[in-house]
Amino acid sequence: MTAETKIKFGCAPIAWTNDDMPELGRENTFEQCISEMALAGYTGTEIGNKYPRDPETLKKYLELRNLQVASAWFSSFLTTKPFEETKQAFIEHRDFLHAMGAKVIVVSEQGHSVQGQMDTPVFKEKPVFTDSEWDKLTQGLETLGELAHEKGMEIVYHPHMGTGVQTTAEIDRLMENTSPDKVSLLFDTGHLVFSGEDPIEIYRKYHSRIKHIHFKDIRETVAKEVKDNQDSFLSGVKKGVFTVPGDGMIDFGPILKAIVESGYEGWIVVEAEQDPAKANPFEYALKGRKYIDQVMPQKQLV
Numbered sequence: 001m002t003a004e005t006k007i008k009f010g011c012a013p014i015a016w017t018n019d020d021m022p023e024l025g026r027e028n029t030f031e032q033c034i035s036e037m038a039l040a041g042y043t044g045t046e047i048g049n050k051y052p053r054d055p056e057t058l059k060k061y062l063e064l065r066n067l068q069v070a071s072a073w074f075s076s077f078l079t080t081k082p083f084e085e086t087k088q089a090f091i092e093h094r095d096f097l098h099a100m101g102a103k104v105i106v107v108s109e110q111g112h113s114v115q116g117q118m119d120t121p122v123f124k125e126k127p128v129f130t131d132s133e134w135d136k137l138t139q140g141l142e143t144l145g146e147l148a149h150e151k152g153m154e155i156v157y158h159p160h161m162g163t164g165v166q167t168t169a170e171i172d173r174l175m176e177n178t179s180p181d182k183v184s185l186l187f188d189t190g191h192l193v194f195s196g197e198d199p200i201e202i203y204r205k206y207h208s209r210i211k212h213i214h215f216k217d218i219r220e221t222v223a224k225e226v227k228d229n230q231d232s233f234l235s236g237v238k239k240g241v242f243t244v245p246g247d248g249m250i251d252f253g254p255i256l257k258a259i260v261e262s263g264y265e266g267w268i269v270v271e272a273e274q275d276p277a278k279a280n281p282f283e284y285a286l287k288g289r290k291y292i293d294q295v296m297p298q299k300q301l302v
């Protein structure tokens with residue numbers, strides 16, 4: 001057995017049709033999307049807004065293409081809404097993912113988030129939680145973690161631009177105030193570098209809690225422009241701040257080395273949302289997959 005075989009590579013549908021801005025890629029169909037990700041060499045997917053929500057129907061489409069469900073995003077509102085609302089929505093999402101065979105549930109706190117606001121400057125206006133909001137967040141996440149355990153699953157928290165958990169200090173606070181047994185972490189290279197964090201530092205510090213990975217690259221000039229112009233997160237995406245690994249400023253060689261050396265077992269999902277009219281999703285999915293193969297450390301016997 002090799003260290004490499006414990007890692008599976010998936011692709012996110014957001015490059016074909018954007019969940020946050022469905023007008024981007026409206027013309028791309030569900031079957032085109034999953035066929036092209038399989039053709040590009042991926043064996044897993046996350047869930048997009050065009051995917052059938054009935055597990056049996058979805059399984060048939062995916063099995064025909066040898067694709068598994070790696071996970072799917074869940075928006076929590078623990079800081080702004082009664083816990084019961086998040087709990088009910090979470091249970092429905094958990095049960096769907098469980099039926100699809102996924103092991104982890106991506107959770108991101110959207111209370112006060114500006115990530116979906118087209119005109120709000122993402123760097124200047126990102127929320128900063130009060131102490132009492134932090135308490136609601138950490139306690140609520142631990143309960144969601146317990147609910148995930150009922151089905152043998154884990155929650156993986158997604159630090160995200162324009163939200164209350166974005167920076168290294170915020171990730172540290174979240175990790176320090178939640179139990180490693182109940183709250184795991186998602187490592188998204190694109191969000192960390194866009195925010196100005198050091199991805200290797202975060203990976204080394206938290207590798208034992210990282211149970212899901214999103215790979216996206218950053219176009220450095222666009223990231224600088226977004227910051228200088230005080231653009232929103234969504235206008236940054238439209239301008240092309242994100243792209244696939246190998247097409248931007250991030251050197252994924254040392255990142256993959258750290259991942260392999262830590263013995264990571266799970267999915268690495270290439271999730272590179274950009275305008276499909278400017279960046280053909282199949283072409284870019286293939287480009288990202290080929291680059292990963294090139295920089296992946298040599299197979300090592302374990």
Ligand SMILES: O=C1C[C@@H](O)[C@H](O)[C@@H](O)C1=O
Pocket residue numbers: 014019020073158188191214271273
């Ligand atoms: O995991 C993610 C899900 C998307 O909806 C989000 O906006 C994207 O940037 C991301 O990292």
Ligand SMILES: [Co+2]
Pocket residue numbers: 158188214271
């Ligand atoms: Co992500």
